[in-house]
Amino acid sequence: xxxxxxxxxxxxxxxxxxxxxxxxxxxxxxxxxxxxxxxxxxxxxxxxxxxxxxxxxxxxxxxxxxxxxxxxxxxxxxxxxxxxxxxxxxxxxxxxxxxxxxxxxxxxxxxxxxxxxxxxxxxxxxxxxxxxxxxxxxxxxxxxxxxxxxxxxxxxxxxxxxxxxxxxxxxxxxxxxxxxxxxxxxxxxxxxxxxxxxxxxxxxxxxxxxxxxxxxxxxxxxxxxxxxxxxxxxxxxxxxxxxxxxxxxxxxxxxxxxxxxxxxxxxxxxxxxxxxxxxxxxxxxxxxxxxxxxxxxxxxxxxxxxxxxxxxxxxxxxxxxxxxxxxxxxxxxxxxxxxxxxxxxxxxxxxxxxxxxxxxxxxxxxxxxxxxxxxxxxxxxxxxxxxxxxxxxxxxxxxxxxxxxxxxxxxxxxxxxxxxxxxxxxxxxxxxxxxxxxxxxxxxxxxxxxxxxxxxxxxxxxxxxxxxxxxxxxxxxxxxxxxxxxxxxxxxxxxxxxxxxxxxxxxxxxxxxxxxxxxxxxxxxxxxxxxxxxxxxxxxxxxxxxxxxxxxxxxxxxxxxxxxxxxxxxxxxxxxxxxxxxxxxxxxxxxxxxxxxxxxxxxxxxxxxxxxxxxxxxxxxxxxxxxxxxxxxxxxxxxxxxxxxxxxxxxxxxxxxxxxxxxxxxxxxxxxxxxxxxxxxxxxxxxxxxxxxxxxxxxxxxxxxxxxxxxxxxxxxxxxxxxxxxxxxxxxxxxxxxxxxxxxxxxxxxxxxxxxxxxxxxxxxxxxxxxxxx
Numbered sequence: 087x088x089x090x091x092x093x094x095x096x097x098x099x100x101x102x103x104x105x106x107x108x109x110x111x112x113x114x115x116x117x118x119x120x121x122x123x124x125x126x127x128x129x130x131x132x133x134x135x136x137x138x139x140x141x142x143x144x145x146x147x148x149x150x151x152x153x154x155x156x157x158x159x160x161x162x163x164x165x166x167x168x169x170x171x172x173x174x175x176x177x178x179x180x181x182x183x184x185x186x187x188x189x190x191x192x193x194x195x196x197x198x199x200x201x202x203x204x205x206x207x208x209x210x211x212x213x214x215x216x217x218x219x220x221x222x223x224x225x226x227x228x229x230x231x232x233x234x235x236x237x238x239x240x241x242x243x244x245x246x247x248x249x250x251x252x253x254x255x256x257x258x259x260x261x262x263x264x265x266x267x268x269x270x271x272x273x274x275x276x277x278x279x280x281x282x283x284x285x286x287x288x289x290x291x292x293x294x295x296x297x298x299x300x301x302x303x304x305x306x307x308x309x310x311x312x313x314x315x316x317x318x319x320x321x322x323x324x325x326x327x328x329x330x331x332x333x334x335x336x337x338x339x340x341x342x343x344x345x346x347x348x349x350x351x352x353x354x355x356x357x358x359x360x361x362x363x364x365x366x367x368x369x370x371x372x373x374x375x376x377x378x379x380x381x382x383x384x385x386x387x388x389x390x391x392x393x394x395x396x397x398x399x400x401x402x403x404x405x406x407x408x409x410x411x412x413x414x415x416x417x418x419x420x421x422x423x424x425x426x427x428x429x430x431x432x433x434x435x436x437x438x439x440x441x442x443x444x445x446x447x448x449x450x451x452x453x454x455x456x457x458x459x460x461x462x463x464x465x466x467x468x469x470x471x472x473x474x475x476x477x478x479x480x481x482x483x484x485x486x487x488x489x490x491x492x493x494x495x496x497x498x499x500x501x502x503x504x505x506x507x508x509x510x511x512x513x514x515x516x517x518x519x520x521x522x523x524x525x526x527x528x529x530x531x532x533x534x535x536x537x538x539x540x541x542x543x544x545x546x547x548x549x550x551x552x553x554x555x556x557x558x559x560x561x562x563x564x565x566x567x568x569x570x571x572x573x574x575x576x577x578x579x580x581x582x583x584x585x586x587x588x589x590x591x592x593x594x595x596x597x598x599x600x601x602x603x604x605x606x607x608x609x610x611x612x613x614x615x616x617x618x619x620x621x622x623x624x625x626x627x628x629x630x631x632x633x634x635x636x637x638x639x640x641x642x643x644x645x646x647x648x649x650x651x652x653x654x655x656x657x658x659x660x661x662x663x664x665x666x667x668x669x670x671x672x673x674x675x676x677x678x679x680x681x682x683x684x685x686x687x688x689x690x691x692x693x694x695x696x697x698x699x700x701x702x703x704x705x706x707x708x709x710x711x712x713x714x715x716x717x718x719x720x721x722x723x724x725x726x727x728x729x730x731x732x733x734x735x736x737x738x739x740x741x742x743x744x745x746x747x748x749x750x751x752x753x754x755x756x757x758x759x760x761x762x763x764x765x766x767x768x769x770x771x772x773x774x775x776x777x778x779x780x781x782x783x784x785x786x787x788x789x790x791x792x793x794x795x796x797x798x799x800x801x802x803x804x805x806x807x808x809x810x811x812x813x814x815x816x817x818x819x820x821x822x823x824x825x826x827x828x829x830x831x832x833x834x835x836x837x838x839x840x841x842x843x844x845x846x847x848x849x850x851x852x853x854x855x856x857x858x859x860x
Contacts, residue, residue: 276319481556
């Protein structure tokens, strides 16, 4: 019977049993499963039964082929990244690359090629993976619906990060390649590399040109020393920057015939070439001078092996009975040192003899000479000098557009270092020297127009000389007598004679209102040269932003901005009769529209020029310069003549002594310390070289002094040399005195030696009498 008391007892039992069961579940839940059964007996008793069920293990999913491939791919990708990092470390620390030689036996010359191949492979695979991830992320970001904002944002962020990594890897890849290209892996220690200069230019035999040992050489030999690699290693090791060097080759013949070579930047100069042609030991002294980061000067002596010439091979060139060029290498002077043997690259047969004679071909032939060793002691290259390096040299001509008598001549087709060139002598028509220096460019201002035959004689450090010839025609300029007209809308001519600036060779038009329409009219152009007709007019209009061209005899032009405009009217003429000079010729007018409103306005005028020939005195005037708000305090003139600028008055006079185009620059400075600059050009011609002299008496008598003066000789003269042709010694001097001891007629000659090394002579007949009395 369910009384209230029985109900309370039943409730308490349930709570007690339930509580103990909960504790048991909490205690064992981490390792077992509890099964609980509750029963109520006939008398109302409650029994609770629990059963512990051991936990069941969830079966592991089997490895699929896809999972295996992903695992292998991930490991492989990580390995590639680590391998690429290792290669990058080797590139940044080239000294560590020596393990390729010691462990794998790879030649130092092949390390560069190996590193390029390995880096290409590793970086290519890395870039491929990143590219696939980047492209996939971009597609996800683009095609993800806009409603899925979070997923779309993650895709864009992923694409951005991967893209940054991808392009960074590409840039790093290119940077590594540059470092590999610039690193001399065959000379990681930075030793001075030496080559045989005669063989070095020929790529097929370049490997034979490297000189490993210098203490037993056969001469004459021209050696090519590499400065760049050694100087970079010295700077890195000593933490300095080299600003000068001096190398004493102990009597060897280097550039310009000197034995001591000086310079400021060994990395830029790169090569030094010297010829050793004496049987002796050359003790070389190699010194760098540089500064560290604290600006302290350091002098570093580089130890270098001496060059010891054991013997000299006699080399002669001739022609055989068939007129073919031949060369004979004679080892008679060194046969006491060993057993002379010769091997030619065209047959590779060894010839045991004192001398060998080879025919000269256009293709180079390598000759191996053995004397001391089984291997070759010296290589000789046999090639036709007229086809050096198998290329054709030529002279390129460029006429000065400002002065048509000016010409720039440049040697083209050269594939040799400028340090190999000792001298280039530029000659016109066999006797007039234009330039003489090692540079491949010559600028010259000719005295007249017409055909010019130019010959450049090139002398190399190995004493070989080569002659290149060229011909150019300097056309007489077309002279315009009626110029183009610049008109406004009221038909007023703006480019009047008063607006012409002779220094600029242009019409300068100022004070125009903006905007404004102008008319450019070239229909009435007339030139002095007969037989030409105008066939085309091109207007070239340049402002501060761009240049445009218009083709027509008459055009309209609208000025829209207040600035400076330059208008070039280029006229093309055709000659309708036979002529020596070009059939098509051009002439031009220049018009400058100077519309700028300047706070500081420099004005430069050339008010006087003593002569068109040097020496010439030029007077310039800047007194018309103005400043809108301040006072002009200083006038500075740069006369473009290698001297410091002149500062002082607004009017200056300067004397030029050298010809060619000169740029005169005026800089004005106001009291506010603002500056403005303007330039003008002048052309000064070379003074004609004349040789003439005068005498105090003519005729004259024997045994009495007579004076001769070179007062009519012009140009830059170093020496005056007199020859009186009476078996007396020559005399040097501007004015000389001489005594003739025998009567007769003498051809007195004066030879002038100019500053450029050329000479010119002239003679006059001088009569000597026994007495002047009738």
